[in-house]
Amino acid sequence: MANSCFEQRTTAYGGRGLFTTTLIPKDTLLLTTLPYASVVYRRYRKEVCAQCFSYAYEFNRNNWKVKHDFDGTASYFCTESCKDVWQSTMNVDNLMAMANAALDRQERIGQKLRRVNDSRTALSVPEPTTAITNAEIDSAWKEAEGRSISQVLKDPLDELELDTARFLASGIVRRHLEATGTNSSPENCTADTWSSFLQLQDNELVYTRAKPYALASHLRVYLFLRSALWFYVPILRPLLETSGTVRALLARDQGNAFGIFEIEGDSEMLGYAVYNSGSYFNHDCSPNVRKDRQGRSMAFYTSREIQPNEELCINYIDIEDDASARQEALAQNWFFDCACVRCGLE
Numbered sequence: 001m002a003n004s005c006f007e008q009r010t011t012a013y014g015g016r017g018l019f020t021t022t023l024i025p026k027d028t029l030l031l032t033t034l035p036y037a038s039v040v041y042r043r044y045r046k047e048v049c050a051q052c053f054s055y056a057y058e059f060n061r062n063n064w065k066v067k068h069d070f071d072g073t074a075s076y077f078c079t080e081s082c083k084d085v086w087q088s089t090m091n092v093d094n095l096m097a098m099a100n101a102a103l104d105r106q107e108r109i110g111q112k113l114r115r116v117n118d119s120r121t122a123l124s125v126p127e128p129t130t131a132i133t134n135a136e137i138d139s140a141w142k143e144a145e146g147r148s149i150s151q152v153l154k155d156p157l158d159e160l161e162l163d164t165a166r167f168l169a170s171g172i173v174r175r176h177l178e179a180t181g182t183n184s185s186p187e188n189c190t191a192d193t194w195s196s197f198l199q200l201q202d203n204e205l206v207y208t209r210a211k212p213y214a215l216a217s218h219l220r221v222y223l224f225l226r227s228a229l230w231f232y233v234p235i236l237r238p239l240l241e242t243s244g245t246v247r248a249l250l251a252r253d254q255g256n257a258f259g260i261f262e263i264e265g266d267s268e269m270l271g272y273a274v275y276n277s278g279s280y281f282n283h284d285c286s287p288n289v290r291k292d293r294q295g296r297s298m299a300f301y302t303s304r305e306i307q308p309n310e311e312l313c314i315n316y317i318d319i320e321d322d323a324s325a326r327q328e329a330l331a332q333n334w335f336f337d338c339a340c341v342r343c344g345l346e
């Protein structure tokens, strides 16, 4: 749900931001948005509802009992109605269930191979250096695309890479449903589109320069995902034969995704999601907007009265910390120097 009391403009410090067009009272709902792509970490698969992200622990339960089983891979739900919504949105034609089962199967194959072969798959990536260029990144992806699809990685993915593969699968399925017009359910109609996803800031170069080792990891995830889905979910092949969709998802996941935290404690991170229209809120160490996860949706409210033409900002990090700790956290995890007024004054 968008609200006409604010609009997107270019900020003075670079990039786009959201600005008010009128005075907005405190506690006004500015936006409610659904994820374009998301993942519940696999270790929480039984405890977090795959549809509404409810955490069983917060309901004094060990796990959820409503299951959708496909080929030995189960998704868990807090209620039958959440399962029904998931079926009619993400799991149209059983696609998400097939993709998750294919990834689990591929993981088991990798684990078996590890027992007989301890070497790592050699990939052509540039030497880790802060001077990595777009051309070098392009050529590493091209080389990966040229690999045989049936070549199985010699070394299994780690837990983080497997969760990344699941995040990518959700984005690929969403893009497929949109492209084939199979997304007529109300949730899919209100969720953002692939073209709005592509408008998000692309952080591939800045991220690869900050964490050069991540490129090899991303290539491995692409090869794993491609061979897993190629044979078991062939309808998704057009989105996998080149790396374009996977690369676009990875480039925008970094720096735009929101953690899915438990509602009460806000300490346990259960997964993450990209909410396209929520990604235009810049960070401020004295924010005027708070975010509030409501099930699968993310809602944004004003936390004070806001004058016309003020920028609307949330906080990406803990704002109780002192200036140097805040700047360090933003540089390390978000790769930018904070341009907010508070940082300028402290």
Ligand SMILES: C[S@@+](CC[C@H](N)C(=O)[O-])C[C@H]1O[C@@H](n2cnc3c(N)ncnc32)[C@H](O)[C@@H]1O
Pocket: 013, 014, 015, 016, 017, 200, 201, 255, 256, 279, 280, 281, 282, 283, 284, 334, 335, 336, 337, 338, 339, 340
């Ligand atoms: C989630 S995006 C926000 C929207 C973004 N400005 C855009 O044009 O798409 C986060 C990016 O916005 C910029 N940004 C956000 N808050 C900032 C701040 N306080 N100071 C400087 N740059 C900021 C950084 O480039 C950061 O990587």
